[in-house]
Amino acid sequence: MRAQLEHLAEMVSHPSVTLQVVPFKAGAHAGMNGAFTLLRLPDAQPIVYLENLDGASVTRRPGNVAAYEEAFTDLQILAVGKQESLSMISKAIKEH
Incomplete structure (x- = not known):
């Protein structure tokens, strides 16, 4: 787990x-229902x-996709900024 956290901390420096x-x-949030990957591809x-x-499964149904887009937006709102996120990751590295 420490190596994963260190990798995340390193990746933050990429533009x-x-x-x-x-x-x-933040309490309960949409991300607690399980991981998802939202792919937005050109064209x-x-x-x-x-x-x-x-x-694993893939959904393209507009109603389902819209629900995940909303969940993603909600998670972005709940999340802390880049510097505070890096600080939290660094603290977790020290604890492991």
Whole structure:
């Protein structure tokens, strides 16, 4: 886990990477329902990739995609900024 955290801390320095942490104090949020990847590709409709214990799936249904886009926006609002996120990651590295 420490190596993963160190890798995240290193990636933050890349200009094309935005990393934000949702702190525990944010309470319950949409990200707690499970991980998802929202893919927005040029000249294609957005896709949501879901992975869980049973396998993986992809959805392109506009209503489903819209729900995940809203969840992603909500998570961005709850997350702390780049510097505070890096500080939280650095603290976690020291604890591991």
